[in-house]
Amino acid sequence: MKILLTGATGQVGWELQRTLITLGEVISVGRSQMDLAQLNTIRRIIREIQPDLIINPAAYTAVDQAESEPDLVMAINGIAPGAIAEEAKRLGAAMIHYSTDYVFDGLNTTPYTEADKPNPQNIYGMTKLAGEQAIMAVGVPHLILRTSWIYGLRGKNFLLTMQKLAQEREEIRVVNNQIGAPTWSRLIAEVTAQILSQARQDVSGFLASKSGIYHLTANGQTSWYGFAKAIFDHNFQQSERKLQRLIAITSKDYPTAASRPAYSLLNSQKLSNTFDLVLPEWQRSLELVLTEQIFVTA
Structure with missing residues (x-):
């Protein structure tokens, strides 16, 4: 299988390069090789x-900066994926694309499912x-994987x-009234590879039978404040910290150019059921990241 991977220098793209190599020939391109703002x-x-x-x-992905250059953001996030899908369909190929919890307005009180109606509140989410x-309009065999609060090293x-x-x-000072699920970039890459490993030799046929939107996040939930506290509770570089106080604030105390959903938790049960996958709790993933960081810097 010949795999074209975009965004090779990004958080998820870099992890995908490492996880996909056992599945076929991976040809990675960054912005300098394939600028998504240039359709030709x-x-x-x-x-x-x-x-x-x-x-x-x-x-x-610069959510606040996106508010000031909507045309460029739409070219990259909104128009380019359609062009990629058209070219994939022309070749008889398949496509995997990543989206975001920010397609929702944050008014839910239970985790969003794929059946919930999107209502983005900022340029990034709209695009x-x-x-x-x-x-989806092109009709190429595809998976669209919505994820959230991506982090890594x-x-x-x-x-x-x-x-x-x-x-x-x-x-x-960290916002405590926005709720979501921190998701490690490596988890996203590993789940992608596990799904593809089920396709065996016919990736287009497999993805055609599974085409659609799936939510992919770690399990559990927290706020940005809770995420920060979990980071600082770990003993990474304890002696080098200047930090003495972590203070919880509200979104009103930390105004941003782009509006963020107050609640953007995604329900990943459809993905788990369809591909027989068990997703970890976000705290477990964070522990693995921080442990790896200590090992790498030691």
């Missing part, structure tokens, strides 16, 4: 490579929803930001 480039690269499967974790709709994410601030500040 997208189509040319795909036609040159002629993959059996295109996996697209690449996206515009990611547009990308989902574009892929690379790139820009909440975990690394908190660790950096802990070494710079005595006090950190």
Whole structure:
């Protein structure tokens, strides 16, 4: 199987490179090779490579900055996935794409299922929803995997930001009234690989029979404050911390350019049932990440 992987330098893309190598030939491209804002480039690269499967974790993910450049965000998150799907269909290939909890408005009080109606509240969420709709309209064999609160040991994410601030500040204030499920980038990559391993030799046929939207997050729930507390409760670089106080605040105390859903917990039962997978609790994943970080830096 020849796999074209976009966003190779991103959090999820970097992990996918490592997990997919046992499944076939992985051809990884970053923004410098395939800029998703350039449709001609997208189509040319795909036609040159002629993959059996295109996996697209690449996206515009700067949620607040997106509010000030909606056209660019729509080009990358909304229009490009449709073009990728068209090229995949032309080749008889399949596609896996990643989306977000931010397609929902956050007004639920129980975890969102795939049957719940999206109602995004910011440009990022609107464009990611547009990308989902574009892929489905093409009719290519596909999986759209919605995930949330992605973190890891690379790139820009909440975990690394908190660790950096802990070494710079005595006090950190973190929002406590937004609820979600922190999800390790490696978990997303490993679940993707486990799903594909079930396809055996016919990935297009397999994904055609399973096509649709699936929620993929770690189990459990917390707030950003709870996530931060769990990070700091671990003994990573305890002696190097300047941090003395972690203070819970509300969203009103921390205004941002983009509105965030107050509750964006996703129900991943459909994915678990369809592919016979057991997803870990978010605390367990975090423990593994922090343990690995100690090992790597030791």
